[in-house]
Amino acid sequence: MQIEVMVAMVVKTLKKMEVSLGFIHIPVQHRAELIGDSAVPFETKLNGVAAKVDKFGRLWSDYLKNRFTVNTQIIISKNNGGFQILANERKNYNFEPETKSPNAFVPLAAEVPPAADSGKKLKIGFVKTCDCDSRHISCITAKEWVKSQVAIQQFPITNDEIKEFYYEGRDIRDKDVHPAVFPIALPAHFIKTLTHRGELVLDPFVGIGSTLLAAQDLGRNAVGFDLKEEYIEISRKRLGQKKILDDGTQQIAILDDAHNIPAYLEENTVSLCITSPPYANMLAHRRLNKSIRGDLRKNSHYLKVQQYSNNPSDLGTMNHEGYSKAIQEIYSGILPLMRKRAHCIINVNDVWENNKRIPTHVYILGALQKAGFEFRNTFIWDKRNLVNRVGIFGWPSNFISLGATMEFILDFWKP
Ligand SMILES: C[S@@+](CC[C@H](N)C(=O)[O-])C[C@H]1O[C@@H](n2cnc3c(N)ncnc32)[C@H](O)[C@@H]1O
Numbered sequence: 009m010q011i012e013v014m015v016a017m018v019v020k021t022l023k024k025m026e027v028s029l030g031f032i033h034i035p036v037q038h039r040a041e042l043i044g045d046s047a048v049p050f051e052t053k054l055n056g057v058a059a060k061v062d063k064f065g066r067l068w069s070d071y072l073k074n075r076f077t078v079n080t081q082i083i084i085s086k087n088n089g090g091f092q093i094l095a096n097e098r099k100n101y102n103f104e105p106e107t108k109s110p111n112a113f114v115p116l117a118a119e120v121p122p123a124a125d126s127g128k129k130l131k132i133g134f135v136k137t138c139d140c141d142s143r144h145i146s147c148i149t150a151k152e153w154v155k156s157q158v159a160i161q162q163f164p165i166t167n168d169e170i171k172e173f174y175y176e177g178r179d180i181r182d183k184d185v186h187p188a189v190f191p192i193a194l195p196a197h198f199i200k201t202l203t204h205r206g207e208l209v210l211d212p213f214v215g216i217g218s219t220l221l222a223a224q225d226l227g228r229n230a231v232g233f234d235l236k237e238e239y240i241e242i243s244r245k246r247l248g249q250k251k252i253l254d255d256g257t258q259q260i261a262i263l264d265d266a267h268n269i270p271a272y273l274e275e276n277t278v279s280l281c282i283t284s285p286p287y288a289n290m291l292a293h294r295r296l297n298k299s300i301r302g303d304l305r306k307n308s309h310y311l312k313v314q315q316y317s318n319n320p321s322d323l324g325t326m327n328h329e330g331y332s333k334a335i336q337e338i339y340s341g342i343l344p345l346m347r348k349r350a351h352c353i354i355n356v357n358d359v360w361e362n363n364k365r366i367p368t369h370v371y372i373l374g375a376l377q378k379a380g381f382e383f384r385n386t387f388i389w390d391k392r393n394l395v396n397r398v399g400i401f402g403w404p405s406n407f408i409s410l411g412a413t414m415e416f417i418l419d420f421w422k423p
Pocket of ligand 1: 186188189190191212213214215216217218219233234235236239264265266267283284285286317321322323324
């Protein structure tokens, strides 16, 4: 699929009416860049949410209503996925002092999708920089290889021999920040096992950036995408904190729909794609905490709906048919970006809903195969040590396994 990327980027300050009514008045001098010769009015997307450009050059979306405060400076960019806006928080990210003309402002690579900035694909390294044998899949030793072949892995570590998965101080386990985060050690394990230093890692559903942090620690270039601005901002802040390595590799969090990834990356450059996608609309219910012991059930998350967003492009809002289709579309776009025999790891769990088991891992398997990936391995993330407060449910007649005690880690490659 050839995707044409239209690019532009404009800085402007929001006025009171714009904030309260939910629009951006695109400055007249920038209409050609942002709107081109498209016939107005037209429907579009703004940060993945439905939007419309009217005949006066105003970009309207519910996304905008009271989202920013008056006088916030925003960066508007456009590519073939629609418009993206970000608050211009240059102070937090050590920008150069403001230039006289806001239009001459050039952000750091990690601030705005560079594809939208430069008119070209993202400039990011993907070639191995270590001196180990290039016939090897990664830099690991034979001894490490044997450990990583164990199909069931557990964390936090209980066994000194198996140190792959563990929670550390930087892991965020507060569900109010993000409801479904994996530990940094999980992507770190697969990045180490399946890539060399300097190579490129992709996370299509990056959340608050655990994969990017793991890549930064290990000297791998990495790009991650998420639909939610708040998560992308958290990813960037986490990446700006103390680094273990400072070796010139880049880790970039981009606010965009995973469907648009081919607009950013060159073909045959990605050495590992790793993610934990939404598990269809599993979070779109009031949380009942049924797997937690009765007296502990009514914790601060009880009866809360913890879905990521209401964005219709959010896979976490989709029913299982829509979900499988979206996964297939997204991974069909990713396949050409990957190098031959590059691995693609997906961490997923099945869902228990209305007294039925929803086999999400089977949907993922089917969708990835239809997208052209070849299935290679299943790993089980053994979570028994994390669910010591479990309750009994189903007893004595409805036999239900405790889904919270494990997750699938499915491994594919580009044949
Ligand atoms: C399970 S979370 C990933 C969490 C991540 N592994 C971490 O540790 O932070 C899935 C993420 O997918 C994002 N998402 C859902 N639909 C998306 C789409 N169409 N494109 C990009 N991101 C999407 C959600 O906003 C959510 O943050």
